[in-house]
Amino acid sequence: MAQGGYVVTQPGGAERLEWVASAVGQPGPGQIRLRHDAIGVNYIDIYHRMGLYPLPLPTGIGVEGAGFVEAVGSDVTHLSIGDRVVYAGGQPGAYANVRLIQADRAVRLPEEITSQTAAALFFKGLTAQYLIKSAYQVKAGEWVLLHAAAGGVGIVALQWLKHIGANVIGIVSTEEKAELARAYGASHVIIDKEGNFSGKVREIVPQGVDVVYDSVGKATFTASLDSLRIRGMMVSFGMSSGKIPPIDLSILGAKGSLYFTRCTIAHYMASRTQLEAGAADLFSMIAGGIIKSGPVTNYALKDAPQAHRDLESRRTSGSLLLIP
Ligand SMILES: NC(=O)c1ccc[n+]([C@@H]2O[C@H](COP(=O)([O-])OP(=O)(O)OC[C@H]3O[C@@H](n4cnc5c(N)ncnc54)[C@H](OP(=O)(O)O)[C@@H]3O)[C@@H](O)[C@H]2O)c1
The missing domain is CATH 3.90.180.10 (Medium-chain alcohol dehydrogenases, catalytic domain)
Known part of the structure; x- marks a missing residue:
């Protein structure tokens, strides 16, 4: 060439x-x-x-x-x-x-x-590193919801989170990706393409997860907030499904005094x-x-x-x- x-x-x-x-x-x-x-x-x-x-x-x-x-x-x-x-x-x-x-x-x-x-x-590893260690500091035993768990950033993040001792629920779109996510460290996997996962998350963790890492954006925003525990942290770091529409910030109070960050490497x-x-x-x-x-x-x-x-x-x- x-x-x-x-x-x-x-x-x-x-x-x-x-x-x-x-x-x-x-x-x-x-x-x-x-x-x-x-x-x-x-x-x-x-x-x-x-x-x-x-x-x-x-x-x-x-x-x-x-x-x-x-x-x-x-x-x-x-x-x-x-x-x-x-x-x-x-x-x-x-x-x-x-x-x-x-x-x-x-x-x-x-x-x-x-x-x-x-x-x-x-790049994907540095992204996983700052997301897990700086944007929110994940601790052993915490519950993490990770979108696109079989993707580039997802597979690195899974291994890092497993090493820390976190419990990870990975979200993926197919059974094949679910197998990959399990192989790289997800303790639970939800197959979802429609943004209907918060009920399934609460079947696994009734109180909700400590942190959500959401790179999907528009399609998953509401269900991601609905998956968090009281005072949990939503880390938004991408928008593969499109931009999150403007929101009324009082929603964070109503859903449990949640924290929200939209971060970039x-x-x-x-x-x-x-x-x-x-x-x-x-x-x-x-x-x-x-x-x-x-x-x-x-x-x-x-x-x-x-x-x-x-x-x-x-x-x-x-x-x-x-x-x-
Ligand atoms: N903020 C930062 O600092 C930073 C830095 C690097 C990357 N990122 C973001 O991290 C994310 C992952 O990047 P990556 O390069 O590793 O990509 P990737 O995760 O390998 O690919 C994107 C994945 O997102 C999922 N997805 C869900 N809804 C989608 C939709 N409507 N259209 C397309 N994909 C959809 C798909 O997984 P399923 O089929 O399993 O749903 C797809 O495989 C991206 O959003 C990227 O912008 C952010």
Whole structure:
């Protein structure tokens, strides 16, 4: 494939991903030039493509990847040519064989972690890490409701929660995904596609769960609140079914003096110190065999539109990678 990358010039469906051949120049101050071994597909890429998370257009697409440093800009001191790195966030533009990226979003990879494992687990793992340890601090014995439990973030979160000693109810849409969720640590699984799960949650935990991690948004919002114990915490971190409509905040009082946060990784891994601490925590969990890569589906980079179609039609489990 010639050097280049996918760009979006008009928001819309997967057909809006347009391959543009282009040469990548020398990195500027604070940048590195990276040759990707593997690029992670994140649901956020779909929000960017659709305009649900609006970006100035035209824009590159993709927020995570791993590969080799080909060139370093001035004042980059923590990375050298030939280093193997992984990154999360920064300017979208990962759907490319070679790209420039801010060096402060990249972390050197331990030798034992392959680029493919890193691209599959880094962004999703950092997300699980801050959700479970910072957005709400899950403790042993607590009850957790986790949506999309067999998805990319879901499979990492399940393993981390199991390690902490939490009881996890996973929600998935099919029996096949239910088996996966059980295999990676869910103590209970509910199969649901309609947002009718709160009654089933209360059959398992009559008082309600301590925390809900909801990446689905519009379709699950009300039932997620209805699944919480008094003074429980709703952590909303995505909207794969669409945006949550405006709400009257008094609903939180009426349903049990609930807490609500809508959080994003950009605010939890904002500084270099936070990114390095999150990465060190995740790498030690991978090295210790506590977090393993779940199912990974590889697509050729040119098949990024198909990867998007598969992800948004709920056909996938685990992580999706684009291979240049
Ligand atoms: N806030 C943050 O910091 C942050 C960071 C990273 C990712 N995220 C969010 O985390 C979520 C998971 O990301 P991911 O990349 O790992 O994706 P993913 O979970 O692998 O894929 C999305 C899953 O959501 C479920 N889903 C439920 N309703 C859906 C609908 N109407 N349309 C599509 N999918 C639906 C599906 O699982 P079932 O078929 O089992 O229902 C689907 O497989 C996304 O919402 C993403 O935006 C947030």
